[in-house]
Amino acid sequence: xxxxxxxxxxxxxxxxxxxxxxxxxxxxxxxxxxxxxxxxxxxxxxxxxxxxxxxxxxxxxxxxxxxxxxxxxxxxxxxxxxxxxxxxxxxxxxxxxxxxxxxxxxxxxxxxxxxxxxxxxxxxxxxxxxxxxxxxxxxxxxxxxxxxxxxxxxxxxxxxxxxxxxxxxxxxxxxxxxxxxxxxxxxxxxxxxxxxxxx
Amino acid sequence: xxxxxxxxxxxxxxxxxxxxxxxxxxxxxxxxxxxxxxxxxxxxxxxxxxxxxxxxxxxxxxxxxxxxxxxxxxxxxxxxxxxxxxxxxxxxxxxxxxxxxxxxxxxxxxxxxxxxxxxxxxxxxxxxxxxxxxxxxxxxxxxxxxxxxxxxxxxxxxxxxxxxxxxxxxxxxxxxxxxxxxxxxxxxxxxxxxxxxxxxxxxxxxxxxxxxxxxxxxxxxxxxxxxxxxxxxxxxxxxxxx
Numbered sequence: 001x002x003x004x005x006x007x008x009x010x011x012x013x014x015x016x017x018x019x020x021x022x023x024x025x026x027x028x029x030x031x032x033x034x035x036x037x038x039x040x041x042x043x044x045x046x047x048x049x050x051x052x053x054x055x056x057x058x059x060x061x062x063x064x065x066x067x068x069x070x071x072x073x074x075x076x077x078x079x080x081x082x083x084x085x086x087x088x089x090x091x092x093x094x095x096x097x098x099x100x101x102x103x104x105x106x107x108x109x110x111x112x113x114x115x116x117x118x119x120x121x122x123x124x125x126x127x128x129x130x131x132x133x134x135x136x137x138x139x140x141x142x143x144x145x146x147x148x149x150x151x152x153x154x155x156x157x158x159x160x161x162x163x164x165x166x167x168x169x170x171x172x173x174x175x176x177x178x179x180x181x182x183x184x185x186x187x188x189x190x191x192x193x194x195x196x197x198x199x
Numbered sequence: 200x201x202x203x204x205x206x207x208x209x210x211x212x213x214x215x216x217x218x219x220x221x222x223x224x225x226x227x228x229x230x231x232x233x234x235x236x237x238x239x240x241x242x243x244x245x246x247x248x249x250x251x252x253x254x255x256x257x258x259x260x261x262x263x264x265x266x267x268x269x270x271x272x273x274x275x276x277x278x279x280x281x282x283x284x285x286x287x288x289x290x291x292x293x294x295x296x297x298x299x300x301x302x303x304x305x306x307x308x309x310x311x312x313x314x315x316x317x318x319x320x321x322x323x324x325x326x327x328x329x330x331x332x333x334x335x336x337x338x339x340x341x342x343x344x345x346x347x348x349x350x351x352x353x354x355x356x357x358x359x360x361x362x363x364x365x366x367x368x369x370x371x372x373x374x375x376x377x378x379x380x381x382x383x384x385x386x387x388x389x390x391x392x393x394x395x396x397x398x399x400x401x402x403x404x405x406x407x408x409x410x411x412x413x414x415x416x417x418x419x420x421x422x423x424x425x426x427x428x429x430x431x432x433x434x435x436x437x438x439x440x441x
Contacts, residue, residue, distance in 0.1 A: 196230050
């Protein structure tokens with residue numbers, strides 16, 4: 001017998017279910033007042049530096065139907081590409097937002113500051129992007145993806161360049177629809193399926 | 200506690216597959232193309248930090264927090280406690296744990312739950328806590344009831360508590376469910392059984408712990424949570440090409 005590694009194994013995921021909002025977004029579940037202050041209600045505070053943008057879209061299942069019970073979380077750096085906690089980061093950027101697909105229309109809306117690009121491990125430059133994590137009934141482990149922007153230079157981004165099937169790259173790029181307005185639809189399955197990440 | 204290296208890649212064999220057809224909703228909500236695998240970067244290795252100042256005194260007491268301490272919820276009083284660790288067995292301190300659950304009759308306080316078991320006027324069903332410097336957390340709550348759900352014609356969820364954890368980085372984000380030792384519905388549940396190996400499902404089943412029960416007050420169940428770890432070697436931060 002060889003030595004034991006003594007490592008632990010990650011706790012298995014389970015679906016967040018249809019009532020995830022009770023725990024993470026009480027007001028959305030109809031339970032306003034459960035907490036004095038809910039977590040992740042906005043990724044930015046007053047006085048934030050940079051361009052305020054609004055991203056909207058839907059999460060579609062394999063039949064083209066918009067999910068009306070999905071919860072999304074976004075995580076991003078400030079306009080200068082610094083994440084909360086990094087030296088010099090904008091104190092008005094908390095970076096985290098929780099938002100939900102509307103219970104009737106399935107539309108989500110994310111109001112935030114446009115993130116800056118940044119240099120990652122090995123000095124590789126990442127184009128501006130927002131990380132997304134999607135949970136819902138029927139999703140057994142949260143899905144990771146990213147929102148890039150079609151009015152930025154994405155040509156050198158290491159993640160986009162790692163997508164072997166180039167036709168899939170546009171699934172990660174939000175389309176500008178007006179000043180400060182972007183559209184980003186997520187397709188869980190089938191035609192135009194969004195690239196999801198194991199990262 | 201230093202967070203330096205890349206996240207250890209997820210061993211997806213311990214997790215449920217996206218497509219698990221006995222859980223019917225997963226059929227149309229599972230990606231059919233492979234995930235894109237990459238080494239983690241700043242987007243995954245950083246994450247939100249939550250301060251104690253945002254938390255109320257009753258946030259981890261579901262027996263009292265909905266009524267703001269005015270009256271207790273109905274049901275079997277239990278303590279749910281445990282530790283958050285990483286894959287190297289190190290404590291994960293100051294991390295946010297959130298839970299949500301049905302009441303003792305299996306009814307959720309949510310605008311979309313229409314099960315005819317009644318709401319408990321003194322039970323909201325959500326709680327949150329930060330782990331201490333040893334990675335420990337605890338909640339006081341009532342044991343949730345089983346409830347029926349529209350999957351196969353007679354499917355019932357076992358008693359369970361939903362648990363959401365952050366860790367110290369966005370790439371450690373995890374939502375899971377805690378089940379209760381001895382519940383015969385676990386073996387029948389298509390959601391619990393999305394997990395391929397029984398030994399991994401067993402890790403979601405909290406044992407009764409009489410040593411933490413308080414006589415004449417509450418029973419106790421232990422639930423430890425393991426999050427992804429990070430690589431930490433002296434070779435970690437070499438410059439490209441060296």
